[in-house]
Amino acid sequence: DAGVIQSPRHEVTEMGQEVTLRCKPISGHDYLFWYRQTMMRGLELLIYFNNNVPIDDSGMPEDRFSAKMPNASFSTLKIQPSEPRDSAVYFCASAQELQPQHFGDGTRLSIL
């Protein structure tokens, strides 16, 4: 089992640029979650999908953020345009029904 795979591991870009974070969930898992972690706010749930359908996106901070899940094995989180306050570690997690979530190693995003 390869676990949840996130890419890239690190991203440094200038403000105003588009940022795309990628996630491959564990095969067979029907839930996928995107989180953001910062020192100030801790771990925040941004959005989650069930069977590729967004269920709750109330945690998405603003319209600059969007997430898609075109199929069961791939999801993206996009920020356009990016701002320095978006700097954080972004985690993807997947789960099967209500079983525990399995987390990826995260993408450390720095917006200059």
Place this chain on the structure above:
Amino acid sequence: AQSVTQPDIHITVSEGASLELRCNYSYGATPYLFWYVQSPGQGLQLLLKYFSGDTLVQGIKGFEAEFKRSQSSFNLRKPSVHWSDAAEYFCAVVTGNQFYFGTGTSLTVIP
């Protein structure tokens, strides 16, 4: 509203000492409860989970947790802490289709 509270932001213990990390939840029914650990630069790793049945659950790395319905608590314990246990610990609750994480407790282990 449902919530998860970890009242201790930071705890320091000596190696070999016992440990208890507190977690309280606010929910009418019994939720599914989890403890995760996060080492620096890593994602969260599941330590243990409670769904139903025996209220004392055993997890990995020598950790255990006890569900106490009367106190709405799910405290994490370890009888003897190792230096490698220094990390951030998160309590989590799943109720229906809602997922909640606590704010985390940072554990420092001193020799």
